[in-house]
Amino acid sequence: MIQVDKLTKYFGATCAVDQISFEVKKGEIVGLLGPNGAGKTTTLRILTCYMQPSSGNVKLKDYNIYDHPLKIKNQIGYLPESAPLYPEMLVYDYLRFVAGVRGLKGEKQFLRIKELALLCGLNEIMHKSIHELSKGYKQRVGLAHAMMSNPEILVLDEPTSGLDPNQISEIREIIKAIGKEKTILLSTHILSEADATCNRVIIINRGKIVADGATEDIKKDTSDEYIVNVSLQFTDFNSVKKSLDAIPEVNEVVLTNSKSDGIEISLKCVNKKDVRPEIYEIIKKNDWPLLEFYKKTKTLEKTFQELTKEF
Amino acid sequence: MKNTKHIFKKEFKGYFVSPIAYIVISIFLILTGWFFFSTFFLYNQAELRNFFSLLPLIFSFIIPAITMRLFSEEFNTGSYELTFTLPFSSVDIILGKFLACASFVVIMLLPTVSYGIFISFLGELDWGAVIGSYIGAILLGASFSAIGLFASSLTHNQIIAFIIGMAICFSLTLIDKMLFFLPESALNLFQFLGADFHFQNISRGIIDSRDVFYFISICFVMLYSTHLVIEEGR
Incomplete structure (x- = not known):
């Protein structure tokens, strides 16, 4: 589904991502783990065509990020880190904007927004302006944004940051439920989250992959102690x-x-x-x-x- | 390109759901109204020429104030990441924002049509010149919007974007007033660069392709530069 091939990204002289290669198959929930500044967000940003890599390639099905950025953007639902939404818009207007961009019109648009509002618990804040929202609600609107077109691939950058424990478990349930049919790539530095939601984990440190495998295998003790x-x-x-x-x-x-x-x-x-x-x-x-x-x-x-x- | 309309709608609506539109339009109307009508009765002539001759200067600081937020604010709040990961190309985004701002300038100019109607009751108004002037004003507004948009794409800071935009617009407005400082050989070139020079030409009611070409090329150069800046930032 997603093929990342020797991806490298330099910011000036610093190397944020260093020759990363991995593959994500259909239906996998993959967690990208790593300490702060490891290159998780940069990797996701390249994947979603926000940034261009210094070298390397990303392929999504038959499309690559250089030649078909729009086709890739069409198939990915992306929640950026800390959900930077347009602060001056109302939640409802915002969701309508996203639905419009995703090609949903009229009745279909209305139903989809209603469905997502129920799923993400947005009904009470529909007519609030986004800058009034708490971080948790912003995050939920961001999730609704990412899922709007029912995309085949969801890319979530720290999806549960800023949520309260109840919301975290709700969001995890949602992710797991969606993950049954969709491919999900999420980054986090909360390890229990990766443990709870992902069936595969990739650990990155200083721009390099240091571990990649099923969550269970990675946890397996190899030492004698x-x-x-x-x-x-x-x-x-x-x-x-x-x-x-x-x-x-x-x-x-x-x-x-x-x-x-x-x-x-x-x-x-x-x-x-x-x-x-x-x-x-x-x-x-x-x-x-x-x-x-x-x-x-x-x-x-x-x-x-x-x-x-x-x- | 088909997604340009979504960006356009969002930005255009954005002006009117926030107080920006109302503040800017009020200031514009107060300034032009005051400067124009304070001398209008002294000249005792039924014409709008003095109103239009004010426009390049007033636009030079009003339009950068409208455009300063277009990219800077998005860079600052990070929402640019959202915009750019939706299925938009950078051309969609730039054109959408540019058209929203240019349309806003048209909306801002609409109330001033009442000046013309008012004056036509006082004397014989040359509507040909007035229509020419409005076309010129729209072209000028569009060019300055493109300049402001470019300035906004350069920085995270709205104030810096405003100052850069204003500096470029003022230079283009005033450049042909400084001609006597320049050597004779450079006169024509600098006169041709001046926005005011071309605008005053169109204001006379004669729409010359050279003047139209000038404004269109300013728009093109600025929008293309914005495109380069945006792509460079990736």
Whole structure:
């Protein structure tokens, strides 16, 4: 669907995007992750024909950004970062403007606006001027703008920034629902968002792709180390440490939190073997009141930090 | 090109939903009305020539005030990204904005037709010259709109856009008043460059293709420069 080939963009002497290549297939929800200034927004801006790359190419179906920018713009619904809408227009006028540009007329236009107003929760603000809107509402109008023509490809630059938690989960639901039929490319630096909505993640750092794969694969732990957290009631740390140190795979026992009624400890384990049964045996034998017991799975956050760490 | 009308409609409506249109039109009418009628009865002649001779100067600062926001504001609020990622080409955007501004100038000139009607009751008014002058005024307004649009495409700051636009318009208006400073060989060239010179020619009621060509080429050069600036910025 979208083919990005050795895309490079310089701003003066700074290289914002450095030889990025990836492909997005139909029906994928792809999250573009990266720290601030990694080149996410620039990549999306080139994709949507707002900017021209210094070199490289982007193809959308059979069209490329140099020869058919209008055809590409017609098929993409784009929500720019922080939804910069025309401040002096009324929401309704704005949506009508977008609908007109997208070729919707008369009854069709009216119905589509009504449908989107319901989907994005815009009914109460239809007759407000855009500069009066809060950031969250602006974002919703921006989403309605992007979805107006029911485009095959949606490009969303930080779609949930500025929204409250309820709205965030609503928007995520919307994205997931649309993602069943459409191709979505979204950028974010909120990792839980990528985790919750995307089925594929591309991590960019300093203009280069550092990871690309299914969200599950990227999170998968490749190292031999893992951590088991245990929380015990009315127990003395020293005795616990002594007993658990006896397991050869447990490298280190650390007290993470000590409360009046109990302790929380974390066990650093090496070797791929799962030692949880052994740990549980010891707990059972000593009859320590067990409150919590879990293996810490590697989060996307952890992977992200590892991949984008500044040296 | 077919999407030009959407930009045109949006920009043209934009003038009238905000106070800009009403403020600018009021100031324009007060200024021209005051300067024209304060001397009109002294001359004791039923003609609009003095009104039209004021126009290049007044347009020089009124039109940049109308055009200054066209690109600068969009660059500043970031809405330009939205405009440009909708299926518009830069030609659509530039032409739409230009036509909106030029049409606004026509709307601004409409109330002054009443001056002509009023004067025609006082004496014999040469309608030929008046119609010629209006055509000239529209051409002049369109050229200055193109200049203002170009100035607006250069910067994020509306005030700077206004000052650049005004500087270019004033130069073109005043250049043929400065001819006595110039060597004789350059006279013709600089006279030909002056907007006022061509406008006064048309105002006499004689529509010469050279004068029309001058205004059309100013529009073309300025709009094309805007196009280059916009493309360069990508």
